[in-house]
Amino acid sequence: MSQESSKEAPTGMSIAGSAKSDEQKDMEVEAKSPSPARDSPEDSIEPLPKSIENAERSVEGWVIIVTGIHEEARDEDLYEFFAEYGKARGLHMNLDRQTGYIKGYALLEFEDYDEAKDAVVNGSGKKILGKAVDVDFAFIQGENPGRSHHGRRDRRRDRHQLRLRSPSVDRHRSGTDSYVPDHSYQSSERSRELSPERGF
Numbered sequence: 001m002s003q004e005s006s007k008e009a010p011t012g013m014s015i016a017g018s019a020k021s022d023e024q025k026d027m028e029v030e031a032k033s034p035s036p037a038r039d040s041p042e043d044s045i046e047p048l049p050k051s052i053e054n055a056e057r058s059v060e061g062w063v064i065i066v067t068g069i070h071e072e073a074r075d076e077d078l079y080e081f082f083a084e085y086g087k088a089r090g091l092h093m094n095l096d097r098q099t100g101y102i103k104g105y106a107l108l109e110f111e112d113y114d115e116a117k118d119a120v121v122n123g124s125g126k127k128i129l130g131k132a133v134d135v136d137f138a139f140i141q142g143e144n145p146g147r148s149h150h151g152r153r154d155r156r157r158d159r160h161q162l163r164l165r166s167p168s169v170d171r172h173r174s175g176t177d178s179y180v181p182d183h184s185y186q187s188s189e190r191s192r193e194l195s196p197e198r199g200f
């Protein structure tokens with residue numbers, strides 16, 4: 001009897017051990033299986049800036065604002081830089097009246113939204129004349145750069161006042177500022193233009 005029981009015990013242990021091994025294999029398979037959420041390409045893409053979703057088309061087209069521009073940048077520098085993303089059909093550069101150099105920002109007009117979006121997403125952070133620039137949409141739904149406290153009526157007026165000059169216009173033929181991101185800057189600029197000391 002003792003010999004028979006001793007023979008049966010290993011058999012039972014073998015069955016239990018085999019079952020346990022199968023469970024361990026299942027757990028190992030589950031552990032090695034890749035998680036769909038982790039491997040999803042959408043999770044690796046950084047969310048787009050808020051202005052991408054809320055960009056607003058002006059009467060002139062899809063206008064982007066480029067800031068941080070090197071003061072010696074010229075029209076052709078910006079057209080060449082953004083030609084990679086699409087054809088800009090208009091450009092406005094705010095120039096210093098005394099030096100003729102750009103004051104640090106420019107506006108470009110695109111007819112196609114996808115081209116303007118490509119310029120905003122991929123152009124921001126790249127360098128023009130060795131200086132990194134920031135690119136964003138100039139007009140945002142529900143906002144107006146530098147004039148967030150104004151109403152909808154003022155936003156429509158500002159959009160109609162924006163006029164972009166064509167590529168053929170000489171960069172030194174600068175008129176009055178047609179778009180100013182900062183309202184306080186517009187006030188100070190106007191006061192300098194009207195100052196008798198400057199002879200204007």
